[in-house]
Amino acid sequence: MKTITITTRCCVRNVAVALVFLLSFYANGQQLQTSVTESWDRGWKKYTQSIYSYNVAGQLLNSTQQQWDPSNGDWQNEFKTVYTNNGMGNPTTILVQIWEPGANRWNNSQRVKLTYNGNTDKILTKSCELFVAGVWQNLSRETNSYDLSGYLVNNFYEIWDPANRVWKPSTLTHYSNNPNGDPSKELVRTWNPMSNQWDYTEFRSYVYNTSNKLESMLLYTFQNEKWTRFSQDTYTYDNNNYLTEMISRNWENAANSWENDVKYAYLNNADGTLKQTTNQFWNGKDWSNDLRFAFVYTPVSILENGHSNIIAIAPNPASDAITINNRESHGEIAYEITDQTGRNFLTGLLKDDESKIDIHSLATGIYFIRFGHQKQQTVRMVKR
DSSP states (O other), X not given: OOOOOOOOOOOOHHHHHHHHGGGGSEETTEEEEEEEEEEEXXXXXXXXXXEEEEOTTSOEEEEEEEEEETTXXXXXXXXXXXXXXXXXXXXXXXXXXXXXXXXXXXXXXXEEEXXXXXXXXXXXXXXXXXXXXXXXXXXXXXXXXEOTTSOEEEEEEEEEETTTTEEEEEEEEEEEEOTTSOEEEEEEEEEETTTTEEEEEEEEEEEEOTTSOEEEEEEEEEETTEEEEEEEEEEEEOTTOOEEEEEEEEEETTTTEEEEEEEEEEEEOTTSOEEEEEEEEEOSSSEEEEEEEEEEEEEOOEESSSBOSSEEEESSXXXXXXXXXXXXXXXXXXXXXXXTTOOEEEEEEEOSSEEXXXXXXXXXXXXXXXXXXXXXXXXEEEEO
16 A cells, blocks of 8 residues: 655644654554654653544544643543545545634644645645634645656745735745656755845755665755755664664764764564654753654555455456355344445445345446454455
8 A cells, every 4th residue: 555745834733743644654554543652751751642543445534633631641632634535545635623622622723735646646736724713724835746757856835925815936846866766856945035036045965775765865055155064864774674763963064073963763563664763862962862652553454356264255356246255154244335535335234144235336446345343354346
């Protein structure tokens, strides 16, 4: 299953947090169920937790972040993120709502809308809005362009001017890519309304190892008409090519050397999914704990060929009807058939060892059949 990386400059913390976690929702047959954050204060203390829910097709529907209340000894709602996906499983709307304890309700706060380049997962446009006085108001928007290979080459970022009710250019980012489509260089220019031209702002260069894993990132800033080193990130991997550490350093002109800034240590599960992240900052002498994140996953049981030791489906692909063989005949089994967006088309009960379901009314496409309330087994079916 693919994952989508969505970065945005909607300059509101909740949206940024919600979008970053899309990286880990689907990996190696696992779905992220919960993530718990602890902060360091002479020991690890509970800080926040996020809970994720999905539709039968495995698409993320919403995530709820809660903050730990030590006075009451329980979790309190903070904000919720609701995802609307297209038929390809890509999010088209990401809605952030803030919890209002007194009224016991969720209130709209921010919204990101996304469009894609044809039937791909490549983002074409992103727009960010704020909910103010009951009305959605523009905040920012981005437009991406791609080359003939489908690699990202330009990102145009604009901010909304509410006084004049016009979009104003903010930054223009150009990407150079390696043969694998990964960015090797990134040049950022900022619009200067006084001179009516683009000014150089930042330049990033990326280096990859022989396994095409990011090894280092070097950031330069444009100061006094020349490029100056600013920061450097280095990445370390284990023998399985799983990320184990990232260290960020800042350039110190006075010392003419790199100085430690922050470090991220990663622990991975055997299947490569992220188990724990520990964030530390450099205090001038050694590394001090800051935040720690723990991730819990649930296995995704989507059977591609329609067969397991419990359920068998034939034929698959099918045109008019499918026959379902229940190899564990212990009474009735509930089922439901949905499309890739999670929309429900058929539901019923399987009462016999072998049952037939009429699917001739379904449109051509990919569907998912979920069986039972406990096993939550899902089978992928193709309708011709």
